[in-house]
Amino acid sequence: MQGPVLIFDSGVGGLSVAQSLRQYYPEAALCYTCDNAWLPYGLREDAVLSERIVAVCRAAVEACQPSVLVVACNTASTLALENLRQQLAIPVVGTVPAIKPAAALSQTRHIGLLATKATVGRPYTQRLIDSFASDCIITRVAADALVVEAEAYLAGITPDTHRMQAALAPLWQAVTPSPFQPLSAQLLSADRQALDTVVLGCTHFPLLKPWLVQLAPRPLHWIDSGDAIARRVAQVVDELHSEHPDGRCFTTAPAANLTAGLARYGFKAPQLLSVS
Numbered sequence: 001m002q003g004p005v006l007i008f009d010s011g012v013g014g015l016s017v018a019q020s021l022r023q024y025y026p027e028a029a030l031c032y033t034c035d036n037a038w039l040p041y042g043l044r045e046d047a048v049l050s051e052r053i054v055a056v057c058r059a060a061v062e063a064c065q066p067s068v069l070v071v072a073c074n075t076a077s078t079l080a081l082e083n084l085r086q087q088l089a090i091p092v093v094g095t096v097p098a099i100k101p102a103a104a105l106s107q108t109r110h111i112g113l114l115a116t117k118a119t120v121g122r123p124y125t126q127r128l129i130d131s132f133a134s135d136c137i138i139t140r141v142a143a144d145a146l147v148v149e150a151e152a153y154l155a156g157i158t159p160d161t162h163r164m165q166a167a168l169a170p171l172w173q174a175v176t177p178s179p180f181q182p183l184s185a186q187l188l189s190a191d192r193q194a195l196d197t198v199v200l201g202c203t204h205f206p207l208l209k210p211w212l213v214q215l216a217p218r219p220l221h222w223i224d225s226g227d228a229i230a231r232r233v234a235q236v237v238d239e240l241h242s243e244h245p246d247g248r249c250f251t252t253a254p255a256a257n258l259t260a261g262l263a264r265y266g267f268k269a270p271q272l273l274s275v276s
């Protein structure tokens with residue numbers, strides 16, 4: 001029997017990917033797992049995090065018996081994708097910043113990368129930029145505070161726009177370069193155009209998109225990886241219809257405060273996953 005699609009993230013960010021999967025494949029059974037005991041991943045040390053990701057994904061695969069694992073987390077994918085593919089016997093689809101589609105869209109050749117501190121600094125991210133956007137300026141903004149806002153939002157708390165603005169300030173500077181820059185900086189950036197496209201390189205951020213759009217000083221292209229991941233899943237799994245129950249959910253720490261938010265995305269009250 002064909003297993004469900006297992007979606008994994010550190011927290012609720014993977015729900016933005018679940019939403020794309022549900023739109024593309026309404027007949028597929030989805031299973032969600034988040035490592036909320038270790039959230040946020042973006043501020044953790046690489047070596048221990050890599051081991052942890054493999055351990056949690058192993059336990060989740062054991063519990064869900066999926067046909068495919070979707071690592072719906074840029075921070076985890078840019079670190080542990082290769083390792084996961086070696087250790088697991090099922091196909092693994094990763095989520096990495098959508099630099100390629102952003103480069104195809106940007107007219108000004110200036111792109112913002114909004115992601116966790118870990119993702120903006122990873123060699124994997126640099127390789128994506130070198131391969132697909134070598135003619136673009138990339139303004140990298142580590143916005144880990146937005147992960148906290150997205151988690152709070154799914155727990156029923158309205159995002160704090162002051163905290164969001166503080167995290168987004170470096171991005172807005174590139175959207176509207178200051179006329180008060182020192183002359184040397186102005187000369188340096190004379191050929192630089194304002195940023196017109198933003199890559200949401202953390203799966204938590206699409207959950208905040210209505211606020212991001214509203215807070216931006218002017219209209220921008222916002223790009224996330226949800227649809228590309230959904231299309232990729234169909235390429236690695238033969239059959240997406242599953243007789244497995246849909247909407248099972250596992251967390252690594254109690255998460256009763258997320259039950260209502262999870263239900264909005266079609267997931268049941270979370271069960272605790274034991275990770276060895």
Ligand code: DGL
Pocket residue numbers: 009010011013014039040041042043072073074075076116119147201202203204
């Ligand atoms: N949702 C994760 C991502 O896409 C990051 C959240 C975290 O820092 O744990 O990178």
